Structure formats: structure tokens, C-alpha cells
Amino acid sequence: MSQKEQPVRFLQLDPNMRIVEGSESPAAWYRPTEEPFHVAGFAWLRQDGRYRRLPTAPAWPVPAAVDALANCTAGGQIRFRTDSASLSVKVKLAGAADMYHMPATGQCGFDCYIGDFGEQRYLSTTRYDHRLKMYESVLFEKLDRQMRTVTLNFPLYQAVEEVLIGLDKDAQAAPPPAYDTDRKVIFYGTSITQGGCASRPGLAYPNILSRRFNREFLNFGFAGNGKGEPELARIIAEIPDPECLILDYEANCVSTELLQQTLPAFIAIYRERHPDTPILVISRITYAKDRFHAEMARHKAERKQVQLRAVEQRREQGDNNIYFFDGSDLLGESADECTVDGVHPTDLGFMRMADGLTPVLKRMLNG
Structure with missing residues (x-):
């Protein structure tokens, strides 16, 4: 194949597109279902222990398609406060990205917002090889050491079997600010x-x-x-x-x-x-x-x-x-x-x- 016929490797040519799979600093890994983290968006999480939008054994039968789609984690959020200078996630999905009209970042990725309510600002999205079902991705690193509120949004069109939060080993983690109401x-x-x-x-x-x-x-x-x-x-x-x-x-x-x-x-x-x-x-x-x-x-x-x-x-x-x-x-x-x-x-x-x-x-x- 001649040089002209070589495929263009965009991820290598543009540094802003490169996949960052792991942080340079060692991380301590946490399950978001444990304190002080708060997981929102799954009404039956405490009952069933799964990132799922319907109960695993509903009292009323639901169509098979609805039951399968309930495993997609749309609307799920992980909330916490930390002074960590870096944050990574390890994610295990039920399947790889496979939609022709929706980016893998929306289907299977997490994104990260920083700030208390009313001041939340988008910072980053997971970067990973979309052909994989398991990935590790850095959401931020080398930030100033100060307490900040973090919100991570779950994937919209894929099931998440496991997610771990990676923070600096010496970082603090604290509960997020309370909602205005429990409703x-x-x-x-x-x-x-x-x-x-x-x-x-x-x-x-x-x-x-x-x-x-x-x-x-x-x-x-x-x-x-x-x-x-x-x-x-x-x-x-x-x-x-x-x-x-x-x-x-x-x-x-x-x-x-x-x-x-x-x-x-x-x-x-x-x-x-x-x-x-x-x-x-x-x-x-x-x-x-x-x-x-x-x-x-x-x-x-x-x-x-x-x-x-x-x-x-x-x-x-x-x-x-x-x-x-x-x-x-x-x-x-x-x-x-x-x-x-x-x-x-x-x-x-x-x-x-x-x-x-x-x-x-x-x-x-x-x-």
C-alpha cells in the first residue's frame, strides 16, 4: 500500500483525541455504592444491588424488551465531594458500543461535571476504545487540591455491571451536598x-x-x-x-x-x-x-x-x-x-x- 493509501489515524494525529487509559499517579479505588458516595437515578438500587432502572423481580410482568432496556443506565448519577487532583473510572459494561447514529461516548461513556448545584460545569468525558466492554479512563488530573463537588453521569444506552472511582491515595472523599428535597x-x-x-x-x-x-x-x-x-x-x-x-x-x-x-x-x-x-x-x-x-x-x-x-x-x-x-x-x-x-x-x-x-x-x- 502506498503512502497515499495509508488510512488517516486521527487519534494519533490530534492529541485532543488520544485515549488516556490510566492516571500517572497511583489511585485508590472506591465503589460508589459505599459511603460517602451517593448514587442517584436507580429507585431499586438499595433493594436489588444493581444499576438498573426497574426492579429485578417486578410485581407486575413487563415486556421482554422493556426488561432488557431497564438495564441501560440512563439518568444514573454518582455524586460526591473530593479534593483529589485526579479522577479516573474503571467500567465494566454488558456490551460494546454498537449504534450507528449515536456516539460511543453517549451510549457507553460517563461524563463529569464539577461544581455545586447552580454552578455545575462540564469538564470531561471518558475516552476509551469503543470496541471494549471494560475500560479505564482518566476524567481529570493535575487539578488544584481543593474540595469540589463531582457529578458523573452514567451511560445512556448500555448496562453498567460495575464502575469504580479512582482518586489520589491521599485524597479526601465526602458526601455531596443534599438535594433541596427528597422528592x-x-x-x-x-x-x-x-x-x-x-x-x-x-x-x-x-x-x-x-x-x-x-x-x-x-x-x-x-x-x-x-x-x-x-x-x-x-x-x-x-x-x-x-x-x-x-x-x-x-x-x-x-x-x-x-x-x-x-x-x-x-x-x-x-x-x-x-x-x-x-x-x-x-x-x-x-x-x-x-x-x-x-x-x-x-x-x-x-x-x-x-x-x-x-x-x-x-x-x-x-x-x-x-x-x-x-x-x-x-x-x-x-x-x-x-x-x-x-x-x-x-x-x-x-x-x-x-x-x-x-x-x-x-x-x-x-x-
Whole structure:
């Protein structure tokens, strides 16, 4: 092969793309499930001991696809304070990155934010060989020795079997600052809710919102399988101390009739356990094809009306803590430029979704 035909090795040519597999300084390794670390986003972690979004043995049967997707760790976070000058992670995944339209950094990586609530700033994302199921990666090193709050966001589209936190051997570790409340913000929805196709975990829209509201967020987005089954309503209703429930699953309803059946039933089941918890129903975002396919646009309009009517009927019956939000304009006028594939948002799309929902969520949580 001639010199001209040699493949370009970008990871060697650009130092900012090189994989850093281990810190120069020795590390002490910690399990985040042990004190003083705090793991958020997994309602049954203490019960089952797994980074999983549903219980391992739910009281109600769930579809096989939902059961498999529950192992994806979307919405999980590790929080702590440390004065360590370096931080690394050792990660064991259930599988390697395998998505054609979503970066390995979003599917299988962790990213790192520094700062207390209201001051969190993104610092880094794990760098590793995306063909591997086990990796070690440096998230930062050679920082000044001072106490700082760290938040690590779990991968969005892969199961994490184990993660270890590496700090300097002489570093201190302390609990993170407390949330404003123990009450939880709960999302139920689709692949978009789960975070497809954010380039890194912190840019899924529920994770963006979690940096704007000092609460624990729980992500029950199930790619292609957020269909509003009553069993899921019952399982989610088991979670104590909800502050609000956001339903964003229209995109996975295969028909208007299915949405008409499932949405009122889902809400009614949840209301049995939580009669006063605020509920927000969101219609789906605009897809690129909506402007070119009249039938798609018609279905979208029909399903928006189904959701609006379901909310209005509940309010007419005296439920004043349920609300509807039209998701059609969340991506703005250039909606078709905010997705990877015409459906799943880019980071820009997710930021626009979070920006549009922030004032609504603020009114619900402070009302």
C-alpha cells in the first residue's frame, strides 16, 4: 500500500483525541455504592444491588424488551465531594458500543461535571476504545487540591455491571451536598427520553434539567418501547415521594387508538397511589418527515388532541394537578436541523427541549 493509501489515524494525529487509559499517579479505588458516595437515578438500587432502572423481580410482568432496556443506565448519577487532583473510572459494561447514529461516548461513556448545584460545569468525558466492554479512563488530573463537588453521569444506552472511582491515595472523599428535597422528578417515555442520540450522557434532556432543579431525577425512557402499559404505571407508582411525573411517550404509540386506551388508564393507575402529584403530559416533538408526509402530520395532530382531551377531562373531574404541554415547538423553527436522523435530537435539540420545559417544570415544582 502506498503512502497515499495509508488510512488517516486521527487519534494519533490530534492529541485532543488520544485515549488516556490510566492516571500517572497511583489511585485508590472506591465503589460508589459505599459511603460517602451517593448514587442517584436507580429507585431499586438499595433493594436489588444493581444499576438498573426497574426492579429485578417486578410485581407486575413487563415486556421482554422493556426488561432488557431497564438495564441501560440512563439518568444514573454518582455524586460526591473530593479534593483529589485526579479522577479516573474503571467500567465494566454488558456490551460494546454498537449504534450507528449515536456516539460511543453517549451510549457507553460517563461524563463529569464539577461544581455545586447552580454552578455545575462540564469538564470531561471518558475516552476509551469503543470496541471494549471494560475500560479505564482518566476524567481529570493535575487539578488544584481543593474540595469540589463531582457529578458523573452514567451511560445512556448500555448496562453498567460495575464502575469504580479512582482518586489520589491521599485524597479526601465526602458526601455531596443534599438535594433541596427528597422528592423525585420522574420521566416516562421513549428513546428520546432515554437520551437518544446525545453525544454524551449529561446532554440528554432529563439530565440537563437535573442541573437546573436540585432534586433526584429518574429516567424511565425505553427506546421503541414506551407504550404506556398499565404494568409500568403500577411499577412507577411504587416509587415513594414523587414530586412530579412527566409522560412523554406519544412517539412509541403505534396508533391513535392505542394512545386513547393507554394514556387515561396510565394516569388513573398512577392517581390511585399519588392523587395530588403534579403530572405533565407532553406531545411529541416535530420530526423532519412531518412536513413532507401528510399522513404523519395528521396522526401527530390527532394524537396531540388525544392527550389534550385526556388532560382536560381529568381537570373537569377536579384534578387540578395535571397539565398538557405541546411539544411541537420544543425544537424551534429549525426543528429539522436538531436531529441526527429526523427523529432523535442532537445535543442542540436536547438543549432546546430542556430550555422549553424549564419554565413549565419550575411552575410545577414551585406551585
